[in-house]
Structures are given as structure tokens and as C-alpha cells.
Amino acid sequence: MKIPIGIRDLCENPTEILNRYEDSGVKVIGFTCSYVPEELIISAGLQPYRITNIGANTSALTPSFVCPFASATLENIIKHEDFFSGFIVAHTCDPMWRLYDILKKKIGKPLFLLRVPHNTDNELSLDFFRMELMRFKKFLEKNFETRIDHSALFSSIELCNESRDLLKSIYVLNSGGEYKINAFDRFHLVLASMWMPKPEINTQIKALNFNNGETYGDVRLHLNGTAIYDLVLLKTIEESGGFAASDDLCTGSRYFWSNVEKSEDPISALSNRYLKRTPCPSHAPLEQRLEYINFMIEEFKVQGVLTFAEGFCDPILYDSVHIRNMLAKKGIPTMVIDYENPAQEIGRIKTRVEAFIESISG
Amino acid sequence: MSLQRKKSRVLQTTKKIGELIMAYFSQTSDAKAQGKPVAWVTVFTPVELLYAMDVYPIAPEHFGAMCSARGFILDYLQEAEREGYSQNLCSYSRCSLGYVLSGTSGLMPPPDILVTFRNSCDVYVKWWQSLHMHLGTPLFVGETPYVLTSEDLDNYVLDYVVKQLEQLVEMAEEKFGSRLDMEKLADIVRLSDKASELWLETLKLRRFRPCPLGGRDSASDIFPLVVMQGTTEAVEFYEELLEEVKQKVNMGEGVLENERFRLLFDGIWLWHAFDLIKYFEDRGAVFVYEPYSDAWAYRLDASKPLESIARKILAMGLNVDIDIRTERFSESIEEFQIDGAVLFSNRSCKTWSTPQLVTADILNKNFNVPYLLFEADMADPRQYAEAQIKNRIDAFLEVLGER
The missing domain is CATH 3.40.50.11890 (Rossmann fold)
Incomplete structure (x- = not known):
């Protein structure tokens, strides 16, 4: 693509x-x-x-x-x-x-x-x-x-639902162990959906062909964290032999995974969708987040979980302990990569990512 | 600069705090031994409600402060860090997590329920979730939304918090088989209100020159308001304290004989470096106002106990809009005749520290109050550069002296 x-x-x-x-x-x-x-x-x-x-x-x-x-x-x-x-x-x-x-x-x-x-x-x-x-x-x-x-509210809900449907349909192409769309490309589309007028980005996404995706690595990873806008991080994973098959990021699947249901009361429908979606790491319950990560790991046949932690990000730094403990029981390795400025620290980040991927691929 | 003559500047009543703390822990352990439920709570949680249901509250934040002040926090911090908790996380939380990971044996009896209301910080949610994950103990997470205007203390925001208090009661009734006795709750609320009234009256006496109650007193004497709101012991303590402070005012006695500078302290105290307050006092500077000391007191109406408690946990110091907070600052500057402000940028308390530079700017520009801002950690002694901080204090006091 x-x-x-x-x-x-x-x-x-x-x-x-x-x-x-x-x-x-x-x-x-x-x-x-x-x-x-x-x-x-x-x-x-x-x-x-x-x-x-x-x-x-x-x-x-x-x-x-x-x-x-x-x-x-x-x-x-x-x-x-x-x-x-x-x-x-x-x-x-x-x-x-x-x-x-x-x-x-x-x-x-x-x-x-x-x-x-x-x-x-x-x-x-x-x-x-x-x-x-x-x-x-x-x-x-x-x-x-x-x-x-x-x-007006019904129309905008329909428009945003269409956007979420499109993003999710691309995302699930990788489910079941497929290598259809790499994270670098996928995240371009999600981020653009947060910046461009929705009708315009929706039209562009519909015109894309997803069956000739270029992938780099084959070790399937799940990305845990808050928000990533700096796509150099994703490029680094892929250049290091990894394939970021799934994520629970705010600029990733959490943005589009669920839709607003049709209702005569659109404000209630919005409240329900936004509060009942998988919680941000800053919110409770943690169990719901862990369940979502587990679901992603199963659905996307993931071999390891990489946590990208902005330095001093309290929610991620607490959660990473529990995610590690949960996944250790399933034999899934985890690594926390913390940073303050990805562009300046990319060499160190890449070394750690490579080591993690090598440890999985043997 | 000549140093002031050394003598005890701490109030006689303050010296009884250590005994009160130990009695409190021992009473909670006894209650646990008798099969009564113990709740681990964050500090702005409705302890009045818990006492009314015969549930004994313990505050791990207070435990963290105490471990730090008494010099045995490092083992707990390191235990938590070995598990993977970053040194960048709140040191109070690392202390209690380390305590749990090393076996939960010591002054804090194991909890039967974990209760938090997110108000002073969002870390509460993560911290209590983490305790829950390690201990498996039932967890109650309440939300007290940020108070944007005083209307929030009467509208749907208040209703939301009252209903959550009712949920907490239901949960405790279900888990422990105890019933909420409304008459008992009203009595407890009356006691809690009395303790707040006494404390607020005492704090107001700090406007006198020389100031009768300094930073070391206020930092210690706050303890009964942290976890003992609603007890007769707390009321008796504050009655005695008020009496002593009144006497000092009548006799014209203060913390310092020669009071050169009257200071505001913004932040949580450095428990492991408590002597820093004395360092200021030795140089003629006395702390006369701290938002921290104000934050714990709130007047309650026993005829509307749940609403009152809900307002209290909503309106605690850090959970109200910045304009309301800075208004309190400005009132205090006049009331306590403040010469300068010391702002502690606390690595553990991001919710307090994040907007502090903006607050400092307001103090300086709007009120012409010079400030000193320094960085350290409230409980982790490894993040405290003593010599550097003392140098900066010296320079700051010199600046004040030249005004």
C-alpha cells in the first residue's frame, strides 16, 4: 500500500x-x-x-x-x-x-x-x-x-463512526497472524484522521489498496502505552525485524475500536461510547485494560509486548509492572522503553528494540 | 548573619504528637486483632463515614511520611523498585508498595478494603490499583471531579459524589455486615467539624507577631486531621493546642525572639529533612502560612452529613480551580503579612508541582512577593541535594534582607 x-x-x-x-x-x-x-x-x-x-x-x-x-x-x-x-x-x-x-x-x-x-x-x-x-x-x-x-449531532456521529469503521477495517487485516499493513502506514491514517476533515480522509482511505502491504520484520509485537505521534519509533521497530501487529494506544486502536451506538439521545450515546471504551492507562479499572491487551495478543497472534513510556508518565510506569506480571504467566516477554525525546534518543531506543526482538526470534 | 540563640521553639502540645501517632497505630492493630475491618485510604477520603461503620482507616501516605521522617523508608523504596516501580513514581506510593511486597508486617495492619477518592492527585487511582493487584483486597475507587467554580459544590458534581458515598456505604455493609448508624455518623461529623474549627482558629493566630506556631508545629500537628477526623482524641488534641497558642499570643511569645522574615511554604514538607525548617528559623525566618495546613480543615454540617463530607472531599486544596487557589494565596499574604514564599517543587507530587511556576509568577508580579523554588522529594532522601538547597536558602534570605 x-x-x-x-x-x-x-x-x-x-x-x-x-x-x-x-x-x-x-x-x-x-x-x-x-x-x-x-x-x-x-x-x-x-x-x-x-x-x-x-x-x-x-x-x-x-x-x-x-x-x-x-x-x-x-x-x-x-x-x-x-x-x-x-x-x-x-x-x-x-x-x-x-x-x-x-x-x-x-x-x-x-x-x-x-x-x-x-x-x-x-x-x-x-x-x-x-x-x-x-x-x-x-x-x-x-x-x-x-x-x-x-x-447535526446524528450526522457527525455517523461521519465519525464511518471514520472509525474504516480505521478498524484496516487494522483487523493483521488479525489471525496476517502481515497486511505495517504500523508505520497504519498510524499515518489514524493520525491524519485526527487532523484532516473527516469526509476528506475517509474518501482517501476508501481509495487505498491494502493487499500489497510492505512489511519489514516478522516478529509480531503489541505496543502498549499512551500516545505516539513520532512515527520514527514505529519505523525503528520495523527496521529492527519487528512487526507491530497491534496496540492499545490513544493514537492507535483506542481511538477507533468502538463506535457510538444509535440512540434517540445522542449525548447519552456519546457518553456511553467514550466512557465505556477501553480506559486510558490513567483510568480505572485496570482489569479492563489488561483484558483488552490479552484480547489483542490473542487476536493478533502477538509474540512480545513493547511498552513505550514517556519519561515520568505515572500511569504507564505503574501499569507496566502489572502487564509484565500478567504476561509472564502466559510466557509472553515484555520490555519497557522509556524516553523523553525519541528523535534525540533513537540510537539507544533502537538498540533496546533490536535486543528485544532478537531475544524473541532466538 | 548572626544565628539566633538555640532553644526549643516547638510547642509543648506538638511534642505529644509522636505518642498520639503510636497510640493510633496500636489502636488500629488492636481493632484488626479483634476482627474489625481495616481500610487503607488516601488522605482525603471520608474517614468519618468509615469510623461510623466501625471500619478503621489507615493512610499509607502518612505511613510514608513517618517512615521517611524516622529514617527507615529506604528498604521499602528499594523493595518497590526491585519489583519494577520506577524511581520517578511518588515516593509515598513506592513506600507502601514496598511494605506490601516485603510482607505487610509492621505498623500498618493488612487492609480488608482499599478506598480512594481521586481528588488531590490522579496517582491515587494507579497506586490503589497497584495495591489491589498485589494484595487482592477489594477496591473502591471514587471520583471527586475538579471543582471549577463554587457552583460545583451544589450542582450535579455534588450529587455525583454524594451518591458515590452511598455506594461506599453499601459496599462496606455488604462486605463487613455492619450498618451505617446515622446518629453515630452525625456525632462523628460534629467531632470532625469541631477539630477543623479548632485547627482553623489556631492557624489564624499565626497572624500575630511574633508568630506563635511555626512550620515544625504545623507539619506535625496536622496528623489528627489526616486520619483521626471524627474522634474525641483529635478534638482534645486541638483544644489543648489552641489553648497553648492563645497563651503564647497573650504573653507575646513566638517561635523566634527576633522574627526577621515571615514566610509562606507551598508544598508538602520534606519529612527526611525536617531540620530544614529549623535552618530557616536559625536565620530569623518563620513559616506563618502553608496551603498544606489549610487543606485538611473543612467545616461540616452534622444535619447533612453526607453532603458535608462530599463537599469536603471535593474542595480539598488541590482539587479546586487555580483562580480559587490563588485567591487563597492572596488573602494569606495580607492576613499573615508575608515577606517571601518558599515553593517546594516536589518530584513525587506532580499534581502540585506542575502549575507551581505559574503560581510563583502570580505571587511575584501581582503581590510583589519574592520566592524561592527548589526541587527535591518529600520522602525519598536520595533526591535531596542538601548543600545546594541550603546555599539557595542563604541567598534568598539575603535578598529578603535587602528589601
């Missing part, structure tokens, strides 16, 4: 598309996390855009021992504020939550904190999250002088 050049360029420089939006008068809402329902933003006539850490150093506004991903995301928001009409931060982990505090004092654009309950398996949390989504809807309506009606 050949990823269109426009998508390749976009993934190398994700902020470039902001110029296009600005030129065409599109109002863009930056969001930080896959707990934010893009459906609501789209139904308000706005363009959602996932903010990344790409192209930014860590911010001087945060201490050195805080997650470099969150810190660089903060830096990017401040640096590119003029391109955006507003920002949505989701309360997931401590640094992301506190980003809201800092941004409140540092930017002038409308800012919204979406409070995502950490006990996602509690029915009370579902009701609370529904109320939060109602508050989010009012925030959009008030700040952008629009009305979000049911019809």
Missing part, C-alpha cells in the same frame, strides 16, 4: 494544515485527548484538531520531572494559539489536568476542561459524564454562537 504523499507530509509536519484552515476561514478547536468527542465539535460547524508534541521542546513553564509529552503539548498550544478558536483539555492524568491550570493563565482563547471520571465502570460516572458533555455542548454553543441540534 502506498500512503498518499499529502498524508505523509501531514504526519511529518502536522501544523501545516492549520495554514490551510486559516486561509479557508475554518474555525479550529484544538483538543488533547481521545476522550474528547469530536462529534460535538463537528456538529457545531468547527474543525477538531488533535494537539501533539511534535515540533516542540518541553515547556519552560513545567518542572523537568513532568511528562515531556504533556509539557511539549503545552508548548505547542501556546506557540500555535493564533491558529485556533478554542481548546479542549481532558482531565486524564495529573500533567494533562494541570495543563488546564497553566493555560487558563497563559492563553486568551476559550478553554474547556472536560472532566472524565476515573472510575469508568461506575454507572454513576456515566450519568456524570453525560452532564459534562451537556456542559461541553453549551460551551461550544455559547462561545461560537451556534446551536447544536440533534440532526
